[in-house]
Amino acid sequence: MERYKVIREIGDGTCGNVFRAYNIETNEIVAVKKMKRKFYHWEECISLREVKALQKLNHPNIVQLKEVTMENHELFFIFEHMDCNLYDVIRERSAPFSEEEIRKFMLQILQGLVYMHNNGYFHRDLKPENLLVTNGIVKIADFGLAREVCSSPPYTDYVSTRWYRAPEVLLQASAYTPSIDMWAIGAILAELFTLSPLFPGETETDQVYKICAVLGTPDYSLWPEGMNLPRSSSFQFFQIPPRNLWELIPNASLEALDLIKQLCSWDPRRRPTAEQALQHPFFNVRKWVPRPLHDASYSKRNEPRATPPRLELDLWCFGKESDDLDLTLSLKPSSVSDLGKHVPEHRQEENLLYPGYGNPPVQPGLWPLMSSSHRPLGEAPAMPSWQQAYIADSQATALPAAGGGGGGGGFPGSSPFGLFPLQPNLMEKRSLAPAPIRQVNFF
Numbered sequence: 001m002e003r004y005k006v007i008r009e010i011g012d013g014t015c016g017n018v019f020r021a022y023n024i025e026t027n028e029i030v031a032v033k034k035m036k037r038k039f040y041h042w043e044e045c046i047s048l049r050e051v052k053a054l055q056k057l058n059h060p061n062i063v064q065l066k067e068v069t070m071e072n073h074e075l076f077f078i079f080e081h082m083d084c085n086l087y088d089v090i091r092e093r094s095a096p097f098s099e100e101e102i103r104k105f106m107l108q109i110l111q112g113l114v115y116m117h118n119n120g121y122f123h124r125d126l127k128p129e130n131l132l133v134t135n136g137i138v139k140i141a142d143f144g145l146a147r148e149v150c151s152s153p154p155y156t157d158y159v160s161t162r163w164y165r166a167p168e169v170l171l172q173a174s175a176y177t178p179s180i181d182m183w184a185i186g187a188i189l190a191e192l193f194t195l196s197p198l199f200p201g202e203t204e205t206d207q208v209y210k211i212c213a214v215l216g217t218p219d220y221s222l223w224p225e226g227m228n229l230p231r232s233s234s235f236q237f238f239q240i241p242p243r244n245l246w247e248l249i250p251n252a253s254l255e256a257l258d259l260i261k262q263l264c265s266w267d268p269r270r271r272p273t274a275e276q277a278l279q280h281p282f283f284n285v286r287k288w289v290p291r292p293l294h295d296a297s298y299s300k301r302n303e304p305r306a307t308p309p310r311l312e313l314d315l316w317c318f319g320k321e322s323d324d325l326d327l328t329l330s331l332k333p334s335s336v337s338d339l340g341k342h343v344p345e346h347r348q349e350e351n352l353l354y355p356g357y358g359n360p361p362v363q364p365g366l367w368p369l370m371s372s373s374h375r376p377l378g379e380a381p382a383m384p385s386w387q388q389a390y391i392a393d394s395q396a397t398a399l400p401a402a403g404g405g406g407g408g409g410g411f412p413g414s415s416p417f418g419l420f421p422l423q424p425n426l427m428e429k430r431s432l433a434p435a436p437i438r439q440v441n442f443f
């Protein structure tokens with residue numbers, strides 16, 4: 001370790017202290033993570049999950065482990081240095097991120113996650129603190145809890161941060177899948193919009209309550225397997241109707257709300273995989289511009305916005321011909337003029353992508369939602385076969401071999417997305433509160 005000179009401490013985690021340091025031979029700035037526990041054998045060190053996972057993972061959106069060193073029974077990881085973590089970035093914001101900024105963050109995180117899941121690992125502790133940022137580049141860090149998908153359940157040592165913990169983990173499922181990472185991604189996506197955590201539970205029970213308060217109480221139709229989890233029988237589910245995500249996250253587009261809703265599905269099998277999430281219309285926004293209506297008020301761009309219209313989302317237009325089977329989202333405004341006021345103010349070049357822009361309207365604005373899975377409304381996205389096999393026997397089943405991305409349930413050229421209708425507006429509007437001082441608890 002004499003090759004490194006510590007500049008200052010930059011992180012104090014559960015497992016280690018992290019320091020900004022530089023290599024005195026090369027002057028390279030690095031992050032040194034000094035593990036808190038002592039190690040007595042080198043074998044102990046190299047069998048650590050963080051080492052095993054990071055040795056195998058090499059991706060621009062995964063923090064790079066450069067070196068592992070043991071000295072006087074102390075273990076040091078030398079990482080590429082990143083400027084800050086996403087929690088710091090969120091905390092320092094005085095105004096919400098634009099959707100474009102959020103899209104850029106999410107794109108990178110999901111790309112790292114696709115790579116990781118396709119290589120047979122899931123993270124199990126995704127949270128803003130574990131997403132490191134330098135000049136807009138985001139990298140996934142802290143693989144201390146990363147699990148090989150082929151390791152055998154039960155997973156008794158799980159200790160992920162509560163606010164981002166998936167319901168199946170809270171309800172003590174003994175086996176779970178990479179979809180627990182997708183739940184965390186949904187919570188993080190929502191937080192990027194509001195700058196506040198979506199499910200800030202103070203205890204495990206409160207955590208389930210907070211989830212119910214947003215998604216509504218689950219039942220057999222929403223999550224049949226969930227009702228039989230060990231803790232479900234002893235657990236008093238709070239009977240709470242779902243909230244309208246639009247009200248909770250007023251600055252998010254319909255596409256973003258839909259992605260959050262799908263990622264934060266009670267049933268892990270309804271959550272899109274990372275690969276599927278990347279195919280969601282949220283990442284294709286320029287292709288899915290709503291058709292502007294012929295409404296004079298829309299052209300008055302500088303006028304203050306009226307109260308948002310009440311919109312009802314619906315799926316329709318299932319034709320009988322195979323070519324007609326793409327899902328189409330219809331906006332059903334309470335009045336045409338309401339919709340005109342609601343239509344987002346896309347920049348000129350975005351509007352140009354919509355064929356027929358400027359034509360007199362003949363029908364409400366439509367977004368095709370790129371589904372060729374032809375599943376009925378409300379059914380879970382098609383589950384990749386590896387995930388089915390994994391759940392089927394609750395035993396070790398390795399993910400398909402890594403590589404450019406083919407495995408892990410991706411559907412190049414198609415997407416599993418349909419929209420679940422947004423819930424009725426049941427509760428009062430939550431304001432955009434400044435990010436709270438975060439207390440992160442572990443069990």
Ligand SMILES: Nc1ncnc2c1ncn2[C@@H]1O[C@H](COP(=O)(O)OP(=O)(O)OP(=O)(O)O)[C@@H](O)[C@H]1O
Pocket residue numbers: 010011012013014015016017018031033063079080081082083084085129130132141142143144
């Ligand atoms: N490569 C890095 N570059 C810059 N900062 C880093 C780096 N790695 C970690 N940090 C900082 O240190 C903090 C703690 O790091 P890390 O999460 O790896 O430790 P931990 O002990 O495993 O933490 P946790 O309590 O989340 O399990 C991070 O949130 C981040 O702010």
